[in-house]
Amino acid sequence: MALHPKGFDLSLDRISRLLEKLGNPQDRLPPVIHIAGTNGKGSAAAFSRALLEEAGYRVHVHTSPHLVNWHERYRLGTSNGGKLVADDVLADAIQRIAKVNDGQTITVFEILTAATFLLFSEHPADVAIIEVGLGGRFDATNVIREPAVSLIMPISMDHEAYLGDRVELIASEKAGIIKPGYPVVIGQQDHDEAEAVLVDRAERLNCPLWVYGQDFFAYEENRRMIYQDETGLMDLTRPRLLGRHQYANAAAAIAAVRAAGFDVGADDADRAMTSVEWPGRMQRLTSGKLVDLLPLGAELWVDGGHNPGAGTVVAEALAELEEKQPRPLFLISGMINTKDQTGYFRAFHGMARHVYTVPVTMSEASVPNAELAARARAADLSAEPVNSVANALMLLRDTWDIRETAPRILICGSLYLAGQVLAENGTPPA
Template sequence: MMTTTAADREIDRLLALHPKGFDLSLERVSRLLEKLDNPQDRLPPVIHIAGTNGKGSAAAFSRALLEAAGHSVHVHTSPHLVNWHERYRMGAPGGGRLVEDEVLAEAVARAAKVNGGEHITVFEILTAVTFLLFSEHPADAAIIEVGLGGRFDATNVISRPAVSVIMPISLDHEAFLGDRVELIAAEKAGIIKPGAPVVIGAQETSTAQDVLVATAERLGCPHLVYGQDFLAYEENGRMIFQDETGLMDLTPPRLPGRHQYANAAAAIAAVKTAGFTLSHRAVDKAMTSVDWPGRMQRLPKGKLSELAPEGAEVWLDGGHNPGAGVVVAEALAEQEERFARPLFLICGMLNTKDQVGYFRAFEGMARHVYTVPVSSSDAGVPNAELANRAMSAGLSAEPVNSVANALMLLRDTWDPGETPPRILIGGSLYLAGEVLAQNGTPPA
C-alpha cells in the first residue's frame, strides 16, 4: 500500500478540478506562466528532447554525462512510473535527487492558486511546476523531456534551448499527432527554435529525417544528424563513438540493447552541442552509471520477482508501440545469443496503442504470452481481448488476471529440468509502474 504524500494530495485536488489527459495548446500554460513571472525564461541551459521512442533514454544518458562531468542537472520526465516526484529530479552536487515532497507540494499549491480555477489541464499545471522548481533551485543544466508531440506540448514554451534533440519518430498517439510519419515528424519538429542548435537522433525512416532536416535548415539552425555527423557502433565488445572531433573507445552502455548505442550517441552529441566539455573519462563513466527504470530493466529482487520460476530472468519494459516492440525484441535476441532461455511475455496494453503491431515484433521468439489488465488506467485493453490481439500476431496467448498470477502459473507449470525462462513484463508504462510498486522497488 503506497503512502499518500502532501504532493499527492495537492495533485489529487487538481485531478478533481481539471480535465485529465492532453489538450494540445500553449495558450493556457503560457497564461499561467505569465502570472508566475515566466520562470521558463530563468532556467539554466536547457536540453529539450522530443521523439516517439528513446527520448527517456536520451534524457537518462544526458543526465549521466553531465553528472559524470561534475555538473548539477535538473531533469523533467513524464509520465512517472510510481510516484509523481519522479517527474522532477533536482540537480545537486554529486548527483540529483527526486524532489522533496514538501517542496513539490508547495510548488503545486502555488501554481494552482495562481491559476485561480481557470480552464487548464493537470499536465499543464505540472509543467508550470517544472519551470518553477528548476528556476528557483540552482543547477548547471536542465533536461526537459516533451510529454506528447512537440509543437503544442506544454514544455514548448522554452524560447531558446541550448539544444533541441529529436529522437526516433514512428507512429504513436495518432489521434493527437496524425497517422503519417511525416505529420508526426512535423509535430516533433515544433520544438526546433530559430537559430538554436538541433541534434537529430537515429531515425527509422528517411521521411522523418527529411522533415527534421528541412525544418532545421528553414529556421537557420546548426544541426547534427546521426549517421552523418556523429554515430556509434560496436567493435570488439566496445562502443565506438565518432563525431567531427574524432573517436572515443567506450565501455558499452549499461542499458541493454544495441539501440542504446544510438541513444547514447545522440546524448553525447546533445551535451557537447549545448556547450559542455566532456572528457573521455566522463563519457566512459556515464555509460556504466546511466539508469532508466522501467525500460529494459532487470527487475530487482522483490515481492513479484520472487514469484518467478527458480533461476528465471525477469525483465520490465514500458515500451508500448511497434517501434518499441522491435527494439525490445532485438535487445532480448542479443541476450538470447549469450544464454539460450525460452522467452515468455506478460503484457498489458492500452486501447490507444497498436497492440498487434507491438506483438508482431515477438513472432518466432516468444513461446507464450500471458495477457493481464492494466488496472491503473481506464484505457486498459481487457486481458481476453488482448490475448486475441497477440494470437492475431501469430503468438500463443492466454489471459490471466494479474502479473503475480502469471508468474505463479509459469512457476507451477515449469519443468525444473529445462533451462530457466526469460520473462518480459511489458506493453505499457502504466503496467511497468504497477509492477515496480507491487515489487516494492519504485524508482528513487
C-alpha cells in the same frame, strides 16, 4: 487528477497565461536540453544526465510520465548527483500554481509542466534536461524560447489521434521544438521521410545541425562502443542500458550535450556508460515480492515500451540476450487502447513461447485481458488472459518443468504496467 482534465490541450495559450501569472519562470532556467521523439526520449535524457553529472555539472531533469510516484518527474540537480524533489517541496509548488490559476480550466500535464519551470527556476543548477510530453509543437514544455539544444529522437507511429496518421506528419509536430538559430541534434531515424522533415525544418530556420549517421554515429567494436564525430573517436565501455539501439541513443546524448556547449570528455563519457540509469526500460528485477514468485532460476525483466517501434528494439535486445544465454521467452503483457497492440506483438513472433495478458489496473484505458490475448494471437503468438501479473508468474511457476532451462520473463506493453509492477515488487524508482 480529480480536479482537472487528463487529456491534452493542443495549444500553448493556457500554459502561457498560467506561466505569466507565475512570473514566467521558464525564462529563468539554466541552459535547456529539450528532447522530443516517439521512442528513446527517456534513454536520451538518462544518458545526457549521466554524461553531465560525470563531468561535474548540476543537472535538473524533467521526464514523463512517472512510474510509481509523482515526484519521479522532477530530479533537482545538486553537487552530488541530484535527487528527486521532496514531497513537501512539490506540494508547495503545486499549491502556488493552483492559487494563481484560480480555478481556470487547465490540464494535469499543464500544471505539472508549470511545476517543472517553477522548481527548476528556484533551485540553482548548471543545466536542465526537459522531456516533451506529447508531440512537440503544442506540447506544454514548448514555451522554451532559447534552448541550448533541441534533440529529436527516433520518430514512429504513436498518438495518431493527436499527431497525424503518417510518420512525416508526426515528424512535423515533433519538429515544433526547433527554434530559429538554436542548435539541433537529430538522433537515429528509422524513417527517411521523418528525417527529411526534421532536416528541412532545421535548415530553413538556420540552425546549427548534427544528424546521426552523417555528423556523428556509434558502433560496437571488440565489445566496446565507439563514438565518432567531427572531433574524433571515443572508445567507450558498452552502455549499461540493454540493447544495441542504446548505442545510437547514447551517441545522440553525447552529440546533444556537446552541441549545447558543455565540456564532456572521453573519461566522463566512459563513466557515464556504466552509471546511467533508466527505470522501467529493459530493467532486470533481481529481488522483490514478484521476483519471489518466479520459477527457480528464472529471469524477470520489465519494459514500458508500448508501440511497434518500441516492440522492435525490445525484441532486438532480447535476441541479444538469447545469443549470450538461451532461455525460453515468456511475455506478460498489458496495454492501453490507444496503442497498436497487434503491431507491438508482431516484433516477438518466433521468439516468445507464450503470452499472458493482464489488465493495466493503473489506467482506465486498459485493454481487457481477453481482448488483448486475441490481439496477440492475431500476431501469431500463443496467448491467454490472466487476472494479474502475480497470477501469471505463479501459473508459470506451478506448471514449469524443472528439467527445462529456467525461463526469461518480460513484463511489457505499457509504462503504466511497468509502474504497477515496480510498485507491487517493492522497487520503485529512487
